[in-house]
Amino acid sequence: MFRNQYDNDASTWSPQGRIFQVEYASEAVKQGTAVVGLKSKTHAVLVAVKRSPNELASYMKKVIRIDDHMGIAVAGLTSDARVLSNYLRTEAMRSKLMYGRALPVGRAVSMIGDKAQTNTQEYGRRPYGVGLLVIGHDDTGPHLYEFSPSGIVSEYYGYSIGARS
Numbered sequence: 001m002f003r004n005q006y007d008n009d010a011s012t013w014s015p016q017g018r019i020f021q022v023e024y025a026s027e028a029v030k031q032g033t034a035v036v037g038l039k040s041k042t043h044a045v046l047v048a049v050k051r052s053p054n055e056l057a058s059y060m061k062k063v064i065r066i067d068d069h070m071g072i073a074v075a076g077l078t079s080d081a082r083v084l085s086n087y088l089r090t091e092a093m094r095s096k097l098m099y100g101r102a103l104p105v106g107r108a109v110s111m112i113g114d115k116a117q118t119n120t121q122e123y124g125r126r127p128y129g130v131g132l133l134v135i136g137h138d139d140t141g142p143h144l145y146e147f148s149p150s151g152i153v154s155e156y157y158g159y160s161i162g163a164r165s
Contacts, residue, residue, distance in 0.1 A: 105136030117151025
């Protein structure tokens with residue numbers, strides 16, 4: 001496969017202003033299984049396609065519970081999703097122990113966005129090859145957020161990521 005001099009790491013910009021490593025990570029999300037999230041005034045729901053890669057393997061877990069009020073659905077590399085879900089669980093526990101309250105969903109999602117965006121600034125690191133749909137409920141009601149490998153986080157009423165989305 002032909003490689004150019006600008007796709008070796010995530011801190012090198014091409015002359016066109018692109019970071020190829022982030023584009024490769026976004027392509028991994030597009031090739032992942034489909035995940036859909038919906039939000040109403042009172043509820044938020046995640047749906048994921050559950051399929052196994054072949055006959056001898058079991059299916060991979062695509063919907064992960066973070067806390068009593070928050071969960072995520074995964075499209076892309078599940079190993080990267082495991083890293084981010086463990087980080088979110090740690091931050092949710094820290095919030096309960098230090099402040100005695102649940103971690104607000106918006107703050108949790110912005111924390112993983114900052115963590116992912118830092119990888120595009122440091123030499124030798126790579127972007128997370130996973131897209132997340134994060135749902136949760138806090139004092140302001142239900143929320144649905146989308147996290148992309150570039151570190152961009154957006155809130156939606158309905159969204160899908162993964163294959164054919």
